[in-house]
Amino acid sequence: MATDTLDNRTGRGGAQGLRRLLLDNGALSALVVLVAALALLSGDFLTTQNLLNVGVQAAVTAILAFGVTFVIVSAGIDLSVGSVAALSATVLAWSATSEGVPVWLAVLMAVATGIACGLVNGVLVSYGKLPPFIATLAMLSVGRGLSLVISQGSPIAFPDSVSHLGDTLGGRLPVPVLVMIGAGLLTALVLSRSYIGRSMYAIGGNEEAARLSGLRVKRQKLVIYALSGLFAAVAGIVLASRLSSAQPQAAQGYELDAIAAVVIGGASLSGGVGKASGTLIGALILAVLRNGLNLLSVSAFWQQVVIGVVIALAVLLDTLRRKAGAAPGAAGGKAGAGPKGPGAMKLAVAAVCLAAVIGAGYLLNPGSSGSAKPKLGMSLSTLNNPFFVQMKAGAQAEAKAEGIDLTVTDAQNDASQQANQIQNFTGSGMKSIIVNPVDSDAVGPAVRGANKADIPVIAADRGVNKAETATLVASDNAAGGRLAARTLGEKLGGKGRIAVLQGTAGTSVSRERGAGFTEGLKAYPGIEVVARQPADFDRTKGLDVMTNLLQSHPDVTGVFAENDEMALGAVKALGDRAGSAVAVVGFDGTPDGVKAVAAGTLYASVAQQPEELGRIAVRNAVLATRGKKPDSAVKVPVKVVTRENAAAFS
Numbered sequence: 001m002a003t004d005t006l007d008n009r010t011g012r013g014g015a016q017g018l019r020r021l022l023l024d025n026g027a028l029s030a031l032v033v034l035v036a037a038l039a040l041l042s043g044d045f046l047t048t049q050n051l052l053n054v055g056v057q058a059a060v061t062a063i064l065a066f067g068v069t070f071v072i073v074s075a076g077i078d079l080s081v082g083s084v085a086a087l088s089a090t091v092l093a094w095s096a097t098s099e100g101v102p103v104w105l106a107v108l109m110a111v112a113t114g115i116a117c118g119l120v121n122g123v124l125v126s127y128g129k130l131p132p133f134i135a136t137l138a139m140l141s142v143g144r145g146l147s148l149v150i151s152q153g154s155p156i157a158f159p160d161s162v163s164h165l166g167d168t169l170g171g172r173l174p175v176p177v178l179v180m181i182g183a184g185l186l187t188a189l190v191l192s193r194s195y196i197g198r199s200m201y202a203i204g205g206n207e208e209a210a211r212l213s214g215l216r217v218k219r220q221k222l223v224i225y226a227l228s229g230l231f232a233a234v235a236g237i238v239l240a241s242r243l244s245s246a247q248p249q250a251a252q253g254y255e256l257d258a259i260a261a262v263v264i265g266g267a268s269l270s271g272g273v274g275k276a277s278g279t280l281i282g283a284l285i286l287a288v289l290r291n292g293l294n295l296l297s298v299s300a301f302w303q304q305v306v307i308g309v310v311i312a313l314a315v316l317l318d319t320l321r322r323k324a325g326a327a328p329g330a331a332g333g334k335a336g337a338g339p340k341g342p343g344a345m346k347l348a349v350a351a352v353c354l355a356a357v358i359g360a361g362y363l364l365n366p367g368s369s370g371s372a373k374p375k376l377g378m379s380l381s382t383l384n385n386p387f388f389v390q391m392k393a394g395a396q397a398e399a400k401a402e403g404i405d406l407t408v409t410d411a412q413n414d415a416s417q418q419a420n421q422i423q424n425f426t427g428s429g430m431k432s433i434i435v436n437p438v439d440s441d442a443v444g445p446a447v448r449g450a451n452k453a454d455i456p457v458i459a460a461d462r463g464v465n466k467a468e469t470a471t472l473v474a475s476d477n478a479a480g481g482r483l484a485a486r487t488l489g490e491k492l493g494g495k496g497r498i499a500v501l502q503g504t505a506g507t508s509v510s511r512e513r514g515a516g517f518t519e520g521l522k523a524y525p526g527i528e529v530v531a532r533q534p535a536d537f538d539r540t541k542g543l544d545v546m547t548n549l550l551q552s553h554p555d556v557t558g559v560f561a562e563n564d565e566m567a568l569g570a571v572k573a574l575g576d577r578a579g580s581a582v583a584v585v586g587f588d589g590t591p592d593g594v595k596a597v598a599a600g601t602l603y604a605s606v607a608q609q610p611e612e613l614g615r616i617a618v619r620n621a622v623l624a625t626r627g628k629k630p631d632s633a634v635k636v637p638v639k640v641v642t643r644e645n646a647a648a649f650s
Contacts, residue, residue, distance in 0.1 A: 027285065077259070121228070443467075459472045530553045533549060594649045
């Protein structure tokens with residue numbers, strides 16, 4: 001009888017132990033199941049090279065997430081890490097190249113920038129009494145804005161000595177993975193073996209109890225947010241090193257990935273729970289998902305759905321774990337009233353610091369002086385693309401020559417923000433509006449408002465649907481796509497296997513370039529398109545997507561990218577094969593693209609002459625303001641940039 005009871009208890013204990021093991025290690029279990037499933041679905045997944053690729057692609061997110069772990073364990077949140085990463089990398093590249101600062105000092109300046117941003121977050125949270133969400137959201141905007149101001153919206157070449165951080169050791173072991181491992185070990189050491197680490201858990205478990213027990217909570221939070229800024233700076237340097245350039249809009253949205261990785265790894269948003277190993281597993285899950293879905297050629301729309309479901313399940317797991325008693329219990333007792341707020345002097349200092357940052361932005365990028373010149377408004381879809389930066393330069397040069405006050409705004413690829421900008425132009429007395437639509441349909445209602453106000457609208461590069469425009473000034477994207485197909489087809493001799501990197505899904509420019517390329521490729525039946533994947537016109541995504549595609553299709557002989565940024569990412573992924581074994585054709589003829597063509601790594605680029613496009617758009621807008629009717633459509637010819645004629649485009 002006693003033996004039976006013991007056996008029953010043992011059985012129950014074993015079942016409970018298994019249940020507890022699954023709950024406490026849900027992220028690891030999910031990673032194992034995910035890897036097994038992808039290994040079955042794709043024979044290319046479990047190769048050594050592909051697993052290294054997963055590690056590299058997880059590195060930046062993981063490093064950011066390690067810093068965010070400190071904040072979340074202490075019951076805070078940091079939404080600014082993506083912007084801080086971009087700002088730190090921009091400071092490094094700008095100081096080392098434009099200002100001639102020694103590279104070692106530029107690296108220190110970049111790291112100091114990250115720490116300074118973290119300290120500002122800590123001051124606003126601890127002494128300014130701002131909620132962490134609001135304080136770090138403000139830093140997200142300030143950091144991204146300063147990055148754009150410093151770089152003027154253009155990528156900045158990264159010093160070669162620092163770019164080695166994005167390379168490999170011995171041709172096999174990626175340096176970003178080593179940095180990620182080092183950051184993980186440091187995080188684990190801080191959390192488990194240091195006074196500040198124990199303070200994080202205490203503050204996250206019960207901040208008031210921690211204060212009453214003698215912890216200097218405000219000072220500890222300064223250190224916590226400074227650590228987050230430090231890790232963000234390191235992540236930004238690693239990311240820029242992989243791309244050999246600092247992108248002012250790099251790491252956009254990475255803060256959400258970092259938070260997701262921490263939560264997936266088992267940390268509680270309520271604070272007091274979290275560890276470095278869990279965060280690493282969370283980052284790997286996200287990287288494995290994206291890598292595997294690329295290999296399986298899953299639609300980008302469904303990729304977002306899958307990742308969202310994984311995050312939701314992770315939060316559900318956290319709830320179940322706490323209900324099961326897996327998480328440490330919170331300290332008992334009611335929390336007393338919070339500590340007294342900072343004095344007026346401290347609030348004044350915080351306000352002065354914030355005003356200084358805003359003032360510096362105005363000094364570095366002064367606005368319109370309110371002159372009596374005729375005013376034109378120009379809304380560009382984005383200034384995170386060298387093509388549109390060149391269009392802006394051409395428009396400004398023409399406006400200066402015509403004596404026109406031109407206001408240029410950046411919609412940041414947000415159709416609703418662009419609609420707001422056009423409405424603002426309509427209500428501010430603009431004589432004419434130039435719009436480069438984020439989406440041809442979405443911009444229609446706002447343009448119709450300008451039509452009602454009798455303000456002529458010039459469409460640039462892309463048309464406007466369901467509204468009247470005085471003229472459309474554009475390159476023929478479809479013709480450019482056909483020209484790219486002919487260029488690549490002739491280079492490959494009419495035979496080969498190629499991959500296509502598409503732009504942002506759903507945008508008219510991506511549709512037109514893709515349709516033109518597909519039509520032009522019909523003349524070369526011996527060429528097979530083995531993969532089409534979106535990379536959102538982004539160099540980083542172009543690098544990652546192309547790296548993933550090479551695992552499934554290592555025998556590709558050609559690549560067509562719908563813009564030069566993705567093409568340059570593909571060149572980076574191909575390494576020595578670019579320009580020799582694999583021909584890569586881009587689109588836009590940006591300065592970086594032309595340089596790559598001249599160097600022989602990029603075979604060709606379809607150049608749209610964006611500066612000329614900007615000039616013609618302003619010229620036609622001026623005609624419209626003077627009561628003259630411009631032509632209904634003005635086509636700016638496209639040209640193919642090759643190594644032979646690249647000097648003419650430099």
